[in-house]
Amino acid sequence: MEQYQFEVCANSVESCLAAQAGGANRVELCAGIPEGGTTPSYGDIVIAREALTKTLLHVIIRPRGGDFLYSPIEQRIMLKDIDNARRLGADGVVFGCLTAKGDVDLSLMRQLIEVSQGMSVTFHRAFDVCRNPQEALEQIIELGCNRILTSGAQATAEQGIPLLKKLQQQADGRIILLAGCGVNENNIAHIATETGIREFHFSARETIESKMLHRNGTVSMGGTVNIEEYRRPITTAERVKRTIKSLTGPIKN
Template identity: 75%
Template sequence: MKEYQFEVCANSVESCLAAQTGGANRVELCAGIPEGGTTPSYGEIAMARKVLNTARLHVIIRPRGGDFLYSPLETKIMLEDIEIARHLGVDGVVFGCLTANGDIDTVAMKELMEASHGLSVTFHRAFDVCRNPDEALEQIIELGCERILTSGQQPTAEQGIPLLKKLHRQAAGRITLLAGCGVNEKNISRIAGETGIQEFHFSARENIPSGMKYKNESVSMGGTVHIDEYERNVTTARRVMATIHECSSSVARQDR
């Protein structure tokens, strides 16, 4: 029987706890979810490390939203954040760098990999906007990353099934593919069955209404970018369990 690993993209310590309660093997702690994830604060990482005892803690190292072409200054910031994460006792870090031509920035990556020695390293979804995924896969293996988080260069992992299947075959056990983006209890079985991939990344979040009784909804903290400030999108143990159960149940049915 296949053994699956489930990673939850957690946007807070609260979400980390829910992921652990729901049975996740690992969490990826991120701030700035609307931007695709940015490095969380010192305090957020420290508290997550204190409360997680069964789920492993990985932290995204990404100084800003936008592209993955980093300046020398931004690379130095990432190096500092890796040292902070190490100091706080994380199990792994998550990052990825590209050149202006859409290739893997092996120079920057080697520097970050050296700083991450002893930590598990995931190359994140910068992979999904690289120019040549086949070539990139080989370069990332050569760099020594443990896994690649990818949606198969499509908006969701379900849409990316054809490339995910191809990359899984190309990897041939040399690196782990972590299928992510849009993975949920409704499609995880299909993705697992059609690609052969055994690690999954999902958020399992739900909208939680604010406890505020007084609301001034005419003012947005984001200025012209309006975000509903009177609800929070957080991971729930219920959805984590449902997603894991669906994947595990599907495998059990296939093994009968």
């Protein structure tokens, strides 16, 4: 297991604890999962930091869903959120910024990285919608980021295997590639074998039923968006273990 690193995309402190129990090396704590992940609350970060004793805590810095072209106000928010994550003891932060033309926003990235001193920095899946992945890889290396979370510019990492393999060869040990999106116990070994990548990002979630006895199925908190109010996805320790085991063998307690 030493040659691999496993990161769980955690949508709650409860999921963080399950990731730790399942043997994950770190979590990426996110809110707003249906939007692709947004910055978690102050309370989430504080309690996750208290709860995680064996697993590293990385925090996504993303003020909203949608694209990765940020306004001056949003940039100020991101700078404050990074400072907040550092003060609260996060081990790393996760962000990515693009220009209107689809290139890495070097100026903004430098500002965010400067505030991130002392923490690991992951450039997230904004990478997958950039104009030129090979050029972006070189720029992100030059910026000094520790890793890139990527699906190989495809809907899932398994579909992105061809580009992931090329990027891994291009990186040549200068930066870590973290394969993510759709990674699970059924395909992680295949992705590892085909690409040579050694770090993996997955959610290992299962849907649990609400304990509410009284229910009103005619009301949706998402308005016209169809959200299941009485079911929710959560990471489970058993599924984390299964995913890791499918690549490394049995987990030693």
